[in-house]
Amino acid sequence: EAGVAQSPRYKIIEKRQSVAFWCNPISGHATLYWYQQILGQGPKLLIQFQNNGVVDDSQLPKDRFSAERLKGVDSTLKIQPAKLEDSAVYLCASSKPSGLFDTQYFGPGTRLTVL
Amino acid sequence: AQRVTQPEKLLSVFKGAPVELKCNYSYSGSPELFWYVQYSRQRLQLLLRHISRESIKGFTADLNKGETSFHLKKPFAQEEDSAMYYCALNNFGNEKLTFGTGTRLTIIP
Numbered sequence: 001e002a003g004v005a006q007s008p009r010y011k012i013i014e015k016r017q018s019v020a021f022w023c024n025p026i027s028g029h030a031t032l033y034w035y036q037q038i039l040g041q042g043p044k045l046l047i048q049f050q051n052n053g054v055v056d057d058s059q060l061p062k063d064r065f066s067a068e069r070l071k072g073v074d075s076t077l078k079i080q081p082a083k084l085e086d087s088a089v090y091l092c093a094s095s096k097p098s099g100l101f102d103t104q105y106f107g108p109g110t111r112l113t114v115l
Numbered sequence: 116a117q118r119v120t121q122p123e124k125l126l127s128v129f130k131g132a133p134v135e136l137k138c139n140y141s142y143s144g145s146p147e148l149f150w151y152v153q154y155s156r157q158r159l160q161l162l163l164r165h166i167s168r169e170s171i172k173g174f175t176a177d178l179n180k181g182e183t184s185f186h187l188k189k190p191f192a193q194e195e196d197s198a199m200y201y202c203a204l205n206n207f208g209n210e211k212l213t214f215g216t217g218t219r220l221t222i223i224p
Contacts, residue, residue, distance in 0.1 A: 003158070031210060042119070042201050042214030043159070056211060091159065095210065104212065106159040 002026065004107035006092050012113045018080040021110045025073065025094030031055075033104060034067055034077050035091040043091055049075065050097065079112075087114045117142045119204050119215035127221045128192045136187040136218050138176075138202030148178055148185040149212070151201040159201070162187075172196070197222045 005024040013019050025032050030051050035043035046065065048055040051072040060067070064083070069075040079086055089109040095102040118141045128134050140146060150162040163171045165178040165185060176187045185202060202215040 033210075040124075040216065042203070042216050043212075044214070045211055048210060097210070102210070103161050104210075108158055 004092055004094050004105055006090075006107040006110055008110055009108065010111050010113075012115065013082055014115050015084055016081040018078065019082055019112060020076050020078045021090050021092075021112075023075045023077070023092030023107060025075075025092070026096075026105055029094035029096045029105070030072070031095045031097050031102070032069055032075050033093040033095075034075070035093065037089045037091055037109070039088070046077070082112075082114045084114050087112055117146070117204055117206060117213050119202050119213055121200075121202055121215035121218050123218045124216070125219050125221070127223055129223045130194055131191050134187075134189040134192045134196065134220065136200050136202075136220065138185045138187065138215060140183050140185065140202075140204050142183075142204060142206065144206055147205045148176070149203045149205070150174070150176055150185075150187050151203055151214070153199040153201070155198070162200070192222045194222045194224055196220060 007022050032049045034046045036046050037043040046060045047057040047067045049069045052069045065079055067077045089111050091109045092107040093104040095104045120139045122137050148165045151159050152162040153159045163169055174189045176185050178185050199217050199219050201217045203212045205212050
């Protein structure tokens with residue numbers, strides 16, 4: 001079974017530029033998550049999708065961050081414009097919902113550096 | 116609000132010695148607790164969850180609701196246990212995980 005795929009693995013941009021990250025979840029996993037992990041901290045959930053609908057985006061800074069999952073499979077996370085404090089690893093995870101808490105499988109992450 | 120606290124950022128233990136990674140949580144309902152591990156150059160992955168009551172790679176963790184703790188333990192450390200460990204909490208009814216800040220465990224040969 002192929003794991004969660006993410007690209008790019010690394011990205012360096014200057015502040016005020018835009019950036020987009022891509023995630024392909026495990027086949028058959030309806031739930032997809034984006035996390036932000038700042039150096040020295042644990043992952044923090046930004047947004048959760050169930051198929052192509054948003055379940056929770058309460059911690060997504062909506063003035064600059066956006067995410068979509070149009071066909072209920074792949075997802076993109078965008079930052080526009082980026083700030084220095086957005087430097088972090090962005091993790092994508094997926095799970096298949098069964099009514100109870102399901103194991104989340106994580107991708108390798110995208111390391112973003114904002115200069 | 117739910118919160119997970121891992122008081123130790125770094126922990127070094129000699130090979131063969133017992134290991135205990137501390138995790139405390141605050142939550143008003145009935146939580147589900149997890150330990151996630153990230154080995155060098157690998158992805159974050161689930162190690163164990165309290166509801167399963169399993170021992171994975173020799174690790175166990177008991178949920179103590181009175182002390183609101185979920186400490187991870189292993190009686191005899193092995194070099195391959197060196198990794199970053201995260202305690203996480205879920206509230207029943209949704210899939211949202213709240214992570215602690217992590218503990219980097221180093222096993223000294």
